[in-house]
Amino acid sequence: MKNILLPALCVIIMLASANNTQAQNKSISGKVTDEKRAAAEFVTVALLKARDSALLKTSLTDALGIYKFDISDTVDLLISVTAVGYEKAFSKPISKSSGNTVEVPVIALQRASKSLKEVTVTIKKPFVERRADKLIVNVEGSAVAEGNTALEVLRKAPGVSLDKDDNISMNGKNSVLVMIDGKPTYMSNADLANMLRAMQSTQIETIELITNPSAKYDAAGNGGIINIKTKRDKSMGVNGSINLGSGYGRTSKYNGSTNLNFRKGKINLFGNYNYSNRGSKSDFELNRKVTAAGIITNFEQNNVWNARRNNNGYKAGIDLFLNKNTTIGVLVNGYNNSADEKTASGTSIFNQVSAVDSAINVAGRNKQHYANNAYNLNFKTTLDTSGRELTIDADYSKYNGELNEFRDSYYLNFSNSPPVEFINNLAPAEIEILSGKLDYTHPLSKSLKLEAGWKSSWVTTDNNLRFSTLTGSTWNPDKNRSNHFIYKENINAAYLNLNKTYKNTSLQMGLRAEHTNSNGNSVTISKEVKRDYIEFFPSISLSQKLGKDHQLGASYSRRIDRPGYDKLNPFIFLLDKYTFEQGNPLLNPQFTNSSQISYTYKGSTTATLSYSKTRNVMTQVTEQNDATKETFVMERNLDNQTVYSLNIYAPIKLAKWWNLNSNTQVFNMGFTADVLGERLKASQTVFQVNVDNQITITKTLGAELSSWYMSPLQYGIFKIRNSPYVNAGLKKSFENNKLSLKLNLNDIFNSMRNRGSTNFANMDFNFNNKWESRVLNFSLSYRFGSKDIKPERRRSTGLESEANRMKN
Template sequence: MKKIITLMFLCFLRITLVNGQTTGEKGQIAGHVADEKHLPVMYGAVSLLSAADSIQVKSAITTEKGEFKFLNLLPGTYFITVEWVGYEKKLNGPFTISAEQQLLNVPQIVILPDTKQLHTVNIIGQKPLIERKSNVLIMNVANSTLAAGSTALEILSKAPGLSIDNEGNISLRGKPGVNVMIDGKLTYLSTTQLTNLLRTTDGNAIQTIELMTNPSAKYDAAGTGGMINIKLKKNTNYGTNGTLTAGGGYGSYYKSNAGVTLNHRSKNINLFGNYNFTGNKEYEDMNINRSTSAFDEKTYFDQQGRDLYLRKNNSYKAGIDYYLGDKNIIGFAMSGYSNHMNADNNINTLIGSRPGVIDSTVTAANLGKIKYTSQTYNLNYKAVLDTSGQELNADLDYSRFNNDNSVTYTNNFYNAAGVIAKAPLIFRNITPTRVKILAAKVDYVYPFNPKMKLETGVKGSYVTTDNDFQSEDFTGNNWVNDPAQSNRFTYKEQVSAAYANFHREFKSTTIQLGLRAELTYSEGNSVTLQNVVKRNYLDLFPNLSIQQSLSKDHEIGFSYSSRINRPDYQSLNPFIYFSDLYTFSKGNPQLKPEYANSFELSYGYKKTTNVTFGYIHTKDVMTTTLLTDTVKKTLLIYEQNLAARSTVSMNINRPVAITGWWNTNNDATLYYSRFSSPDLSGAPFKNGKLTFMMNTTQTFTLNPTMNAELSANYQSAQVFGTYIARPVYGVDLGISKSFADKKATIKLAASDLFNTRKIVVKSAIPLQDYNLSQKQESRIFRLTFSYNFGSSGVKAVRERSNSSEGEQNRVKSGN
């Protein structure tokens, strides 16, 4: 870590000194690009073409002031083209460099919006809700009416090819182990923590969601099933501006959200910040029907429970960018959240020797108080080394998470006649968790020419966690510690990584070849049990991507990547967490990382229709298993390694424009997954199933200021390790209206219109008998209002990617 920080400082010092020097090279063309309002065009693409044959000689990106410069030019005549998103491509020239005219400043180049006029109707291009670029599927959430007021988790559950099981595990086209990034940064959260974080991330704050099945070596190798990058909205205007958002909703209980985004941009400083609040009350019903057999005696359990949650979540972010001239930017940002939740869980357990017969009853009233806080600090630096695209980025991050969870369990026991059978059993679990993350990374891009570049970088992360699990019994009106159940668990992990990624474009072929090396050291220490598990391993992760254009309308591609999933910190902690007396989860300190090799073959037609065939094989696959203890008659939720999982898939994505006002996007996936293990609960295990997934989104332009959207998805039965899930389906509907010169927007949305989304699973192990159903509050009607204020001049905002995202992904956030 010290070496990486030192390297960052030396790079910063060297690049700043080099960029401060002047050049005496001859043969130079310089200029300035502005829009129709004569405001600078920032980060526009400028190309220098030979007038003789129109071949591109050099390329450049305009600076913050709209300036560009081409150096070291040979005598000759040139044209200049300028391209900027949403604006017409502009050809300028000719311009001549000669022995007499070596330094040339061209007149200001003005570009105009790409607006086509038909009689009196202006037609301006708008991004579709779903689009594909190379190997990335992009959901333009900011354009979606259904995203208003929804959470990130709800939006992801409807994404093409995605499925989320009852434990919150995300699968992409049948491939579990998907890693989630926010603004290009891994979150380092456990599955439960990530689910909670996504559940409280407001959909109004999301710009796009990117789905990547085979990411390049530039990204962390974590994520055997692929990666999801959630990009949050960023203000793009000069001066002072912002957005106000407020909304409310109702399903069975109320929902509320509010937020503000502010941005101020002057010549050398950019200040930004946002704050979002959500306050929701929601329910979840859970039913478990199961039986256990021991010594020729069978016991039946019928458990019915309702959980009520009251959530109040606050999230914030603030930062500053300072421009050290045109080529160097240094920035600082801080972000965090403070989330509170009260849980009221009531469970009735009916126990009998035969189905329908009640021999005894246990009623449980479990009250929980949970508080989660987090702060992340990021120092970043960017240097643009020349006009060809050579640049260096550096990030230093420090994050800390404080999770405090206290649950009191009150259990009452009754006989068959409903009379109290014995004294109540009252106990509580207190689970404070402290997590600290220090991470640093440096990325460097060197373009050999406009069609060939090399990306390299290094990264280091150091994570420590401390879980002090305390179990106490209520005895004699006092809380007494139970040493048999209490446990302190500490964990530390250090990952050092380096990568190289080579990109080359030919006439009709594009090749990307990369290699990433990651050295991992981890130590899990169960202090109470005096059990220490240490691991130290080095892994290499190659990746390859080839895109071949066959003709104007036809393109094929092939990609391969090798990836890893490390256990999250919570899954390694061996303490027992109770849902009730008969259902609980337990960590596994012996859990090993899983490794996967993924292959994809794709075909594209007219940049619209895409067909993809995929195969992935994962060894030591980490799987959530539901295991029955026939002696204690309990159901254990336990994470363990199975030998292997193999998945073969086919995906078709096809947008269809039915009329000028009605457009659709349709995505279908067919896949077969197979799990296997030579020994699971004392017997060989195999479980496989063919699954079909379908997602269709219909958008309707009712008039220039009103749009409607309808989305429907279906997932047939599928396998998740040791259990099988029944089909899940639902329909969502929304409508939006803009006014006040499109500065204000009001959206009305209904999620799960017919209240059909429900998770039902059963055991895939023949000797185990259980059926579990979960029904969350899913039919919700929401009304959301947003208003944009301030200046409207276009500016460019930096894309940030801090160095600790991956580590944060494995910390529970409890949102």
């Protein structure tokens, strides 16, 4: 079955093309210019019957002012051109006997002699629109369109949340794929946050929230897709922005970014670069109670991390508009990140009479470097005026990572250990991805559209963990803790998708098939884990308008989450002699069935009821060896995870100067599994609320106050306590909003922390993690050039799911 996906898709496309074959007896083309004889872009051209001006077809001119029609009617024809601010223009009649190819003389537009000041027509879109397979947030023209960054707009979107590190989740689910104009960002979380901070809300037209993606998208990821669509217009010239920022909590933080866009004629050049240098400090406390042979031993462990991370992210590309119907583009992006981390860990071991029996002190130095370069070649062509489109993408990505860690362990009162142990952990990693995909769109009628596509990807990862210990002045390899792991994966996919639109109803349904072939080879221990399977992923979405103010939606999809490449490597990451983390080469993918029902009122208030069930859910499980007193963490598959969720998003205008956005979610998360020799059955109902206040002080000065709270949570074997926070900020705009200054204080009361415990099987411990959350930030943003330049062309690449599984 693995070899039939591509041939089957080819047959489907040929059949669809044959079904639409029609006699195209006459080809009519021409050019439209403005009053200065320059090309008139994207103006409306209509093909009419000359006898009665009956409309046959419409089209838009391209970047060169060119239009084209294919018509089979044997009648006399006429071309009309309309554009805002210009008089309506007509061609001379085109005789039905003029031949199969007609070149219409240039039509020159003339400025309208009168301006219609008496009548002003304003069409205001609702803030939120429900489509069959997505929720659309119309940013342009809304209250959030002025004075905010793209990251701030996302924080206000229905069902979207950002954590302390600006990691994005949607409806309580992580692993969200963020796309810009249909192109995956495949950046690290930090780089993505920096890029979205650099993007102004005035650049955004809409945000698409796709909780249950259609068959057109990769089946990987149960968190959904967020697609940020930037504005589209016809202006030429240069524009860009420069952004600078700094912050301080317990350490200093700096960031900067720039973006540039140039468009002229058939060429569109674009690029951006962002940089950040961020320090961070965190404290971690772990208290464990180990019972073995009736003897209780208590461990009190305190750890301090002091890290500094440098992130460099970049993107550059070019689009060439070969003609009205065909565009080719090249895109290069990537990141080059490094981190320098110092750790100090102290563990006191108490006997039954609460006296210190022994102790371990560990000093660690950890240098990391991660770099990724991705290349995309894209081709798009419109096959005819009915809207048939073909898009082809070829992608290549190369990732290099390196971890070089030194740990000095000092032991007190240990009879079976040396007083001092020096360890070096060198872990280079390489990931190579090659991908190709094809997407075909075929309108079967005005209200029915067929989409079909194919994708293949090949991934090779090479991780060579080299553990060594210092004896005298010589580093000696530790073969018991070293491991060379090579992972190879090939995924082939094909899909069919149908979109049907009625008067007040829209329906989308599709099916995607993905065949996966993988081989995980632990070279050091000569052990291979092979997998070969094919899975099907159906999806269906429905949207129904109920009058002017009410809209209902329903959707269902099946999704897959494959393990991150680093999670499959059975390496050991030491915290100290008794605490470590280990990879799992036997980790299986998880499968999620998700469904939801939604209601939208007046294009603003939304309520969404969701249910999902995940089989073989991947989650971290802590295990304990009573004999050795070791505790370690490993990603494992549990039987099932079920989530029931109700999300209510309500924007409220309390006063002319005061807007409030509230995002409230109530969900119940449950786990069932046979783990560690016991039956786990745990669930808890959780309440989460995010309230954002926007206050207008003057036309150029505004304030913002936001708060977040989540009640205690049971996650697998862990019980997590609540962790609220409050943020506040001020913003001042200058020079017609081209220059803006911002000052904000995150976590005013320094209340954010991660506290939890477990008392399951033979384990009894609690932990408290406090990171640097109270940070004062200052930022400056300046936009220059024309604000109405068409940005880079919207397109998707073929690395959506693969890139998200890389460590960065």
